[in-house]
Amino acid sequence: MKKQVALSAIGKDQPGIVAALSKVFFENQCNLEDSSMTRLKGDFAVLLLISLPENRTPEDLRRAVEPVAQKWGLVFSMRELSPEEMELEASGTLPYTLVVYGVDHPGIVYRLARAAADEKINITDLRTHVTTGAQAPLYSLVMEVEVPGARVAEAFGEKLEALKKELKVEVSFKAAEAEEL
Amino acid sequence: MAVLPVLVYPHPLLKQKAPSLSPGDPQGLRALEDLEDTMSAHPGCVGLAAPQVGCLARAVVVDVSRSVRPCENHGRLKLLNPDVLEATQWKIGREGCLSFPDLLANVKRAQRIRLKAFNEWWEKMDLVFTGFEAVALQHEIDHLDGILFLDRIRSSKDLFERRKPQSAAL
Numbered sequence: 001m002k003k004q005v006a007l008s009a010i011g012k013d014q015p016g017i018v019a020a021l022s023k024v025f026f027e028n029q030c031n032l033e034d035s036s037m038t039r040l041k042g043d044f045a046v047l048l049l050i051s052l053p054e055n056r057t058p059e060d061l062r063r064a065v066e067p068v069a070q071k072w073g074l075v076f077s078m079r080e081l082s083p084e085e086m087e088l089e090a091s092g093t094l095p096y097t098l099v100v101y102g103v104d105h106p107g108i109v110y111r112l113a114r115a116a117a118d119e120k121i122n123i124t125d126l127r128t129h130v131t132t133g134a135q136a137p138l139y140s141l142v143m144e145v146e147v148p149g150a151r152v153a154e155a156f157g158e159k160l161e162a163l164k165k166e167l168k169v170e171v172s173f174k175a176a177e178a179e180e181l
Numbered sequence: 182m183a184v185l186p187v188l189v190y191p192h193p194l195l196k197q198k199a200p201s202l203s204p205g206d207p208q209g210l211r212a213l214e215d216l217e218d219t220m221s222a223h224p225g226c227v228g229l230a231a232p233q234v235g236c237l238a239r240a241v242v243v244d245v246s247r248s249v250r251p252c253e254n255h256g257r258l259k260l261l262n263p264d265v266l267e268a269t270q271w272k273i274g275r276e277g278c279l280s281f282p283d284l285l286a287n288v289k290r291a292q293r294i295r296l297k298a299f300n301e302w303w304e305k306m307d308l309v310f311t312g313f314e315a316v317a318l319q320h321e322i323d324h325l326d327g328i329l330f331l332d333r334i335r336s337s338k339d340l341f342e343r344r345k346p347q348s349a350a351l
């Protein structure tokens with residue numbers, strides 16, 4: 001039976017982290033299925049979905065990762081996925097992208113995320129940046145979401161118009177189109 | 182003629198739609214001269230739109246021959262009331278903007294456009310532009326409608342912080 005684990009790790013950025021981690025997976029015949037790794041200021045963060053071979057348990061992998069994480073100063077956690085979770089695929093939802101930017105102030109993410117959650121809109125990816133502007137720090141945010149249906153998208157669009165004025169930000173909310181180039 | 186400060190977001194003028202110039206309006210030529218002077222003062226800058234220097238008028242300058250990467254070009258373009266008539270061959274490319282000094286974004290633009298505009302002497306032009314020159318023109322014309330490049334981002338992987346100074350700025 002297929003076994004999958006989700007692993008997250010974070011630690012001070014330095015050259016060699018990805019090589020050290022992927023070496024462990026390679027030596028244990030694990031397959032790196034999905035990954036997202038990025039540096040935020042001085043920290044490097046890793047999110048991985050790994051499938052294990054028949055002859056390895058999640059516990060084997062944990063034991064193999066532990067000394068590497070320790071050596072590289074990474075805090076990590078691991079969780080095995082249930083068979084249902086492995087089958088999980090988004091169905092019947094519409095992908096949308098929300099872009100918001102404006103002068104930085106507390107509460108932007110919260111208000112947007114709250115509004116999304118209230119409409120049962122699922123956030124699948126979120127990136128934010130604060131950059132030092134000439135006059136004021138600029139906050140920019142790009143959020144990818146799954147919307148339960150077209151009517152919800154419309155309602156959320158209206159909510160965003162109100163939030164745009166209240167938060168004094170620019171907002172664009174569009175259906176994510178498949179790029180055919 | 183003057184080198185003017187380039188407005189940085191959140192300056193409200195950047196989100197406003199600029200009205201068309203009346204044919205023969207001397208404000209057009211003045212705007213073009215200021216844009217040219219200001220662009221020259223920013224190495225790596227390949228285009229500017231009048232609202233970026235605080236002038237709400239439909240005037241842009243583009244000169245992709247200033248780009249560090251050589252590309253096909255018509256030299257210095259000084260355009261009044263530009264209007265895109267046709268846009269084809271869409272492609273995603275990375276852009277910067279002097280009004281957002283710290284950000285870069287992947288934006289989908291047409292690689293071939295047909296443009297109607299007036300030159301600095303108010304002569305009618307109808308020209309076809311391709312490649313980076315077409316992209317730069319679309320970026321600047323967007324400014325005239327208060328559309329900024331961040332408004333055109335389509336995915337969370339399309340926004341980047343500028344980690345080192347200077348690639349082509351528009």
